[in-house]
Amino acid sequence: MLQAVREKIAELEKGNVPTGSAAVAELTKEKDLWRMRALKMKKLKDLVQAELTTLRQQRDADAAAASDPADSESAQASADDHSKLQTRMNELQTQLANALAGAEARARGAYEKGIEAGKADAEQRSKQERDQAFQGAIRKLKLRRRVRWVCLKQNSGFSVFTDNGKNDFSIPEAPKSTDDWGEW
Numbered sequence: 001m002l003q004a005v006r007e008k009i010a011e012l013e014k015g016n017v018p019t020g021s022a023a024v025a026e027l028t029k030e031k032d033l034w035r036m037r038a039l040k041m042k043k044l045k046d047l048v049q050a051e052l053t054t055l056r057q058q059r060d061a062d063a064a065a066a067s068d069p070a071d072s073e074s075a076q077a078s079a080d081d082h083s084k085l086q087t088r089m090n091e092l093q094t095q096l097a098n099a100l101a102g103a104e105a106r107a108r109g110a111y112e113k114g115i116e117a118g119k120a121d122a123e124q125r126s127k128q129e130r131d132q133a134f135q136g137a138i139r140k141l142k143l144r145r146r147v148r149w150v151c152l153k154q155n156s157g158f159s160v161f162t163d164n165g166k167n168d169f170s171i172p173e174a175p176k177s178t179d180d181w182g183e184w
Helices: 002-014 022-066 072-156
Strands: none
Touching: 002 022, 002 072, 022 072
């Protein structure tokens, strides 16, 4: 999950995302916050590892000292120390596991928040583009209508009649037929 978030952050850093966007600023702040948290978690992990190493070394030293059968009282004290150290080591491992689980949950929440912000931003841009396309289409249609109207107005000035009132395009009268069919 953390790897997916890291990949998303790297993708956002590489991409050409407008810097004026509030969602991008929010994601940048969130990314910086997570970097700081990751550094703190790494330091905590290093401290826990160092303490575990120290505890193991003490355990090994105590085990070596306890191997002397003549010193049974020392062996009992070593066993008590070992159990205390084992308890402390278990507590530290539990704390580390809880801290990692909490960090992963916060990372997942931040990732989902970023996804939602990105979706909202994309929907906003899509709506603006649709509105602009619609307005552009309306302007084109109005312009076409005006052009057609002007053409119709100009063409309506023409007539089949000339200025002298005669019809220049008159159809000659049909000749009368000489064929008479006769009466029936």
